[in-house]
Amino acid sequence: MSTFLNDKIKNLTPYVPGEQPKERKFIKLNTNESPFPPSSLAISLANEELSKVNLYPDPDCKDLILEIANAVKVKPQNVIVSNGSDEVLNFAFISYCDDNNPAVFPDITYGFYKVFAGVNGVPYKEIPLNSDFTISASDYINSKGVIFIANPNAPTGINMPISEIEKIVASNPNRVVVIDEAYVDFGGESAIPLISKYDNLLVTQTCSKSRSMAGARLGFGVASEKIIQDLNTVKYSTNPYNVNRVTSALGIGALRDKKYFEDNCAEIIKNREFLTQEIIKLGFTATCSRANFVFIKHESVSGKELYLKLKDKGVLVRHFDKERISNYLRITVGSFEETLALITALKEILGE
Ligand code: PMP
Numbered sequence: 001m002s003t004f005l006n007d008k009i010k011n012l013t014p015y016v017p018g019e020q021p022k023e024r025k026f027i028k029l030n031t032n033e034s035p036f037p038p039s040s041l042a043i044s045l046a047n048e049e050l051s052k053v054n055l056y057p058d059p060d061c062k063d064l065i066l067e068i069a070n071a072v073k074v075k076p077q078n079v080i081v082s083n084g085s086d087e088v089l090n091f092a093f094i095s096y097c098d099d100n101n102p103a104v105f106p107d108i109t110y111g112f113y114k115v116f117a118g119v120n121g122v123p124y125k126e127i128p129l130n131s132d133f134t135i136s137a138s139d140y141i142n143s144k145g146v147i148f149i150a151n152p153n154a155p156t157g158i159n160m161p162i163s164e165i166e167k168i169v170a171s172n173p174n175r176v177v178v179i180d181e182a183y184v185d186f187g188g189e190s191a192i193p194l195i196s197k198y199d200n201l202l203v204t205q206t207c208s209k210s211r212s213m214a215g216a217r218l219g220f221g222v223a224s225e226k227i228i229q230d231l232n233t234v235k236y237s238t239n240p241y242n243v244n245r246v247t248s249a250l251g252i253g254a255l256r257d258k259k260y261f262e263d264n265c266a267e268i269i270k271n272r273e274f275l276t277q278e279i280i281k282l283g284f285t286a287t288c289s290r291a292n293f294v295f296i297k298h299e300s301v302s303g304k305e306l307y308l309k310l311k312d313k314g315v316l317v318r319h320f321d322k323e324r325i326s327n328y329l330r331i332t333v334g335s336f337e338e339t340l341a342l343i344t345a346l347k348e349i350l351g352e
Pocket residue numbers: 083084085086087110150153154180182205206207208214217218219
């Protein structure tokens with residue numbers, strides 16, 4: 001750390017992304033990426049853009065926004081695109097949180113929310129999940145802050161019914177409620193239809209998981225026109241060209257190739273259900289995940305030990321050294337072959 005660093009950043013604990021080791025080839029089930037390549041249509045559209053990268057991209061991302069608006073059945077004025085959904089989440093922290101409007105989110109959820117609060121110097125309040133890791137809507141009714149809820153939640157994968165989300169949004173008409181739907185395409189239910197009814201709702205989604213674009217960084221927010229204007233004020237004050245040409249073309253292709261997207265989501269859901277059944281036979285309990293990962297705990301072997309032994313066998317999963325969930329593993333649902341390899345590795349470890 002240099003001596004020049006300001007106090008706000010000096011005391012910041014940055015987000016720690018999942019490991020991306022290069023020294024050995026792992027079966028990588030630790031960062032909820034898709035095991036499938038991007039759609040071939042996306043790749044061909046992106047290839048056409050490569051020779052044009054001497055020119056800035058369209059800062060308004062009109063074509064991409066139109067494609068997203070069609071896909072999620074809203075008007076283009078209701079959409080903003082971002083460099084991964086992390087960026088639009090950060091825009092929401094910048095726009096709506098301050099000393100009088102703290103961020104409010106569950107104690108067990110996406111770890112980046114705390115970091116966004118820190119980097120923006122705004123207070124936050126964590127609300128404990130129920131003992132079964134579900135979220136009680138009643139904890140967020142008439143809230144004193146800006147609510148951030150991942151639905152399905154991470155790392156539990158548990159989905160909150162839309163009727164409960166609506167109660168939260170309806171009871172906080174003077175605050176923005178952000179619903180982070182990074183995993184919604186794997187069996188969740190989107191809150192996007194509610195944006196026509198509530199002007200305080202912001203829904204964020206990503207192309208990182210279900211559309212195989214984690215490496216290209218494309219996310220988006222859907223909300224009332226006024227919220228989108230707010231977020232655009234931040235975008236045009238930080239990085240007007242936040243989505244590059246190649247990513248934009250990939251996104252257009254990925255959104256047009258609906259069948260590829262739907263087939264991939266269906267395959268992940270099938271593998272998730274198969275994996276869950278198989279690991280329960282091995283003495284694990286699993287939360288009811290509607291995401292592209294499972295969240296599991298073994299009856300006798302600790303999460304840390306399983307994580308280390310799996311790593312030793314070339315299978316990388318995510319373990320969180322955090323109270324309440326330190327005995328759990330979050331394991332991304334991969335291809336069928338990866339799923340079989342994971343089950344074999346677990347059987348070997350538990351049989352040792
Ligand atoms: N929300 C949740 C709950 C996530 O797990 C992630 C992925 N780490 C994100 C948002 C951000 O994903 P991205 O920036 O790749 O869109």
